[in-house]
Amino acid sequence: MAEAVTYELLHKDAKTGARRGVIHTPHGDIQTPVFMPVGTQAAVKCMRPEQVRDMGAEIILSNTYHLYMRPGHDLIKEAGGLHKYMNWDRAILTDSGGFQVFSLGRLRKITEEGVSFQSHIDGSSHMLSPEKCMEIQQALGSDIMMAFDECAPYPAERDYIVDSMHRTMRWLERCKAAWTNRENQALFGIMQGGVFKDLRRESAEIITDMDLPGYAVGGLSVGEPKDIMLDVMDDCVELLPENKPRYLMGVGTPDYLFEAVERGIDMCDCVEPTRIARHGIATTSHGRINLKNAQYTRDFTPLDDECDCYACRHYSKAYIRHMIKAGEAMGPMLLSEHNLHFLINMMKNMRKAIEEDRFMEYKTEFYEKYGGFD
Amino acid sequence: MAEAVTYELLHKDAKTGARRGVIHTPHGDIQTPVFMPVGTQAAVKCMRPEQVRDMGAEIILSNTYHLYMRPGHDLIKEAGGLHKYMNWDRAILTDSGGFQVFSLGRLRKITEEGVSFQSHIDGSSHMLSPEKCMEIQQALGSDIMMAFDECAPYPAERDYIVDSMHRTMRWLERCKAAWTNRENQALFGIMQGGVFKDLRRESAEIITDMDLPGYAVGGLSVGEPKDIMLDVMDDCVELLPENKPRYLMGVGTPDYLFEAVERGIDMCDCVEPTRIARHGIATTSHGRINLKNAQYTRDFTPLDDECDCYACRHYSKAYIRHMIKAGEAMGPMLLSEHNLHFLINMMKNMRKAIEEDRFMEYKTEFYEKYGGFD
Numbered sequence: 001m002a003e004a005v006t007y008e009l010l011h012k013d014a015k016t017g018a019r020r021g022v023i024h025t026p027h028g029d030i031q032t033p034v035f036m037p038v039g040t041q042a043a044v045k046c047m048r049p050e051q052v053r054d055m056g057a058e059i060i061l062s063n064t065y066h067l068y069m070r071p072g073h074d075l076i077k078e079a080g081g082l083h084k085y086m087n088w089d090r091a092i093l094t095d096s097g098g099f100q101v102f103s104l105g106r107l108r109k110i111t112e113e114g115v116s117f118q119s120h121i122d123g124s125s126h127m128l129s130p131e132k133c134m135e136i137q138q139a140l141g142s143d144i145m146m147a148f149d150e151c152a153p154y155p156a157e158r159d160y161i162v163d164s165m166h167r168t169m170r171w172l173e174r175c176k177a178a179w180t181n182r183e184n185q186a187l188f189g190i191m192q193g194g195v196f197k198d199l200r201r202e203s204a205e206i207i208t209d210m211d212l213p214g215y216a217v218g219g220l221s222v223g224e225p226k227d228i229m230l231d232v233m234d235d236c237v238e239l240l241p242e243n244k245p246r247y248l249m250g251v252g253t254p255d256y257l258f259e260a261v262e263r264g265i266d267m268c269d270c271v272e273p274t275r276i277a278r279h280g281i282a283t284t285s286h287g288r289i290n291l292k293n294a295q296y297t298r299d300f301t302p303l304d305d306e307c308d309c310y311a312c313r314h315y316s317k318a319y320i321r322h323m324i325k326a327g328e329a330m331g332p333m334l335l336s337e338h339n340l341h342f343l344i345n346m347m348k349n350m351r352k353a354i355e356e357d358r359f360m361e362y363k364t365e366f367y368e369k370y371g372g373f374d
Numbered sequence: 375m376a377e378a379v380t381y382e383l384l385h386k387d388a389k390t391g392a393r394r395g396v397i398h399t400p401h402g403d404i405q406t407p408v409f410m411p412v413g414t415q416a417a418v419k420c421m422r423p424e425q426v427r428d429m430g431a432e433i434i435l436s437n438t439y440h441l442y443m444r445p446g447h448d449l450i451k452e453a454g455g456l457h458k459y460m461n462w463d464r465a466i467l468t469d470s471g472g473f474q475v476f477s478l479g480r481l482r483k484i485t486e487e488g489v490s491f492q493s494h495i496d497g498s499s500h501m502l503s504p505e506k507c508m509e510i511q512q513a514l515g516s517d518i519m520m521a522f523d524e525c526a527p528y529p530a531e532r533d534y535i536v537d538s539m540h541r542t543m544r545w546l547e548r549c550k551a552a553w554t555n556r557e558n559q560a561l562f563g564i565m566q567g568g569v570f571k572d573l574r575r576e577s578a579e580i581i582t583d584m585d586l587p588g589y590a591v592g593g594l595s596v597g598e599p600k601d602i603m604l605d606v607m608d609d610c611v612e613l614l615p616e617n618k619p620r621y622l623m624g625v626g627t628p629d630y631l632f633e634a635v636e637r638g639i640d641m642c643d644c645v646e647p648t649r650i651a652r653h654g655i656a657t658t659s660h661g662r663i664n665l666k667n668a669q670y671t672r673d674f675t676p677l678d679d680e681c682d683c684y685a686c687r688h689y690s691k692a693y694i695r696h697m698i699k700a701g702e703a704m705g706p707m708l709l710s711e712h713n714l715h716f717l718i719n720m721m722k723n724m725r726k727a728i729e730e731d732r733f734m735e736y737k738t739e740f741y742e743k744y745g746g747f748d
Contacts, residue, residue, distance in 0.1 A: 041696070041702055043697060043702050043703075045702065045703060045704075046703045046707075047704075070700055071692070071699075075692065079692060079693070085693055087688040298449060298452060300454075310422075314461040315461060316453065316459075318445070318449065319416070319453070319460065322415070323415075325444065326440075328417050328419065329417075330419075330420075330421075330422075333420075333422070333703070
């Protein structure tokens with residue numbers, strides 16, 4: 001039986017771990033490395049799907065936990081699947097819901113079976129298990145399904161991470177067993193192990209032994225210092241096979257994207273571009289700007305003089321600031337468009353740089369212009 | 375000197391007062407009768423200008439009071455005028471700000487000079503007078519400016535309406551005197567007089583004597599019963615000259631639009647289509663529906679089976695209901711698109727019906743399908 005999702009390596013950067021590839025899916029090809037916009041509740045916030053597509057997005061991420069809670073995976077299945085329901089005909093990756101369920105804190109309880117929790121909407125009781133997680137994602141019909149895992153917090157005791165990682169590995173076996181729609185949907189395994197390199201190695205061996213269509217690095221960027229994160233990531237990427245896509249979960253600021261791609265990561269996602277948009281913040285080639293700052297009151301230039309997105313072609317900072325201050329939906333609409341376009345365009349530039357073996361040169365140029373990260 | 379705005383009568387319906395015309399403006403022609411979407415704060419809420427244009431809108435309304443308060447007319451002038459600032463290259467009508475200022479209630483005080491009031495944003499003190507109103511609208515650069523008037527409440531004593539109407543007429547003289555940019559902007563006079571027909575007649579005589587490019591019927595649809603409103607409107611329209619556009623202010627539900635057009639009104643505006651969108655309500659050819667109602671949970675049909683708007687072509691009621699329930703911006707975005715498209719398409723059908731001398735037949739068909747108004 002043909003795999004639903006396959007990876008093709010096109011070129012490796014001569015000087016770094018960065019690599020240029022294509023992921024083939026039932027809903028089209030994805031040029032990698034790629035940034036995936038997030039459509040948590042079956043919509044990329046403040047954006048029409050055509051706008052997301054037209055800026056070059058070939059895949060979006062949607063959240064299993066949220067869709068399970070509302071409107072329900074059975075309803076989406078009845079609607080003809082998530083693609084049709086939300087009017088997005090390109091690829092979709094769904095997360096496992098694990099991250100959200102574990103984030104519920106006191107409202108959830110972990111057992112070998114899975115996680116029991118109370119809905120953040122109405123307090124109703126639910127259980128998410130590897131089998132349930134696969135049932136939901138197969139009802140949604142996403143192209144790439146993520147295994148049910150525990151994304152352990154930082155800091156955490158080694159003993160906790162050992163237990164958690166091993167349980168996640170047992171859950172992955174159960175996910176694989178419950179994965180029936182292999183012709184149309186791929187299952188990606190997730191490496192855990194916190195910041196402990198030996199545990200990462202053990203986890204990597206277990207997941208790669210299962211020969212899945214793709215692998216993710218989970219449990220990073222959860223609060224650990226940047227240098228520790230980058231050090232662990234160095235190891236993680238090397239532990240993953242070259243012939244499968246590598247996905248670093250929940251990362252989406254320019255600096256982390258550069259660091260991840262430099263090490264050989266192919267896929268990233270983050271809610272940040274649309275979230276900061278709702279707070280009046282734009283990412284530009286000269287760094288971040290907050291449109292609420294008074295200095296933009298009479299600034300009639302575009303958000304970014306190097307950007308050709310819809311917002312930059314048609315509107316000034318002064319106008320967008322007014323929209324934000326006046327509470328008009330147009331403010332987040334324009335900033336979401338710009339912020340997503342910015343990251344997608346940056347990834348496009350990274351791909352071109354890799355093809356030309358000048359990834360580090362592009363990174364250096366970008367950083368110099370951007371001027372410092374947090 | 376050529377008038378900035380002129381009216382051309384194309385055809386009169388054989389059986390009613392309805393008429394088909396064109397208003398020529400510096401920013402293109404407007405086919406009448408027309409419904410004008412409202413962009414209060416320099417944006418039609420939840421909509422990109424291209425979307426408003428693509429559904430056929432040839433003119434939008436923007437609010438002088440709101441733009442004066444924030445971001446300020448001087449800023450918009452500096453930005454190159456309202457058209458450029460908000461990325462709308464078709465016609466714009468600005469109201470006078472009077473309606474909003476009078477709505478401030480205890481925060482405002484009326485004198486012969488004008489109205490002093492406190493900003494709803496920061497409580498700062500301001501004075502809006504006929505001269506100031508013209509200064510603001512000329513800075514904004516709208517194609518059609520409305521005279522500064524008092525939109526008196528209903529019910530009101532006759533004595534109050536007499537005084538108010540006469541003051542509004544004196545204010546109109548001052549607006550006309552302060553109207554300097556006649557090559558690019560038109561001034562419309564506003565008839566007042568409450569529900570008193572003799573006062574309406576007197577007001578109509580005063581404003582038409584001033585030979586302005588267009589006239590509005592103000593002070594209706596402010597709470598009076600529908601039969602009284604329609605009775606007064608009968609008279610009002612007849613008092614206005616045939617060679618100038620006639621604008622009924624603040625009206626935008628299907629029934630009122632039909633009644634207005636039937637009597638010979640050419641222009642209407644209302645915030646309602648986008649306001650009800652934010653409350654989860656859609657206007658359809660079969661009446662209004664509230665997407666919050668549980669009956670739409672698994673309704674996978676479009677909002678309106680006769681509509682070809684973006685929302686109806688791509689989304690189901692079930693999806694839009696989910697967006698509304700989940701607090702996603704996409705909900706109001708899709709419903710605003712649909713509701714505006716619905717009214718604009720209805721006006722297009724009215725224009726065609728007038729051309730074919732079958733306005734009443736179209737009205738009857740529409741009402742039968744729509745099924746009852748409030």
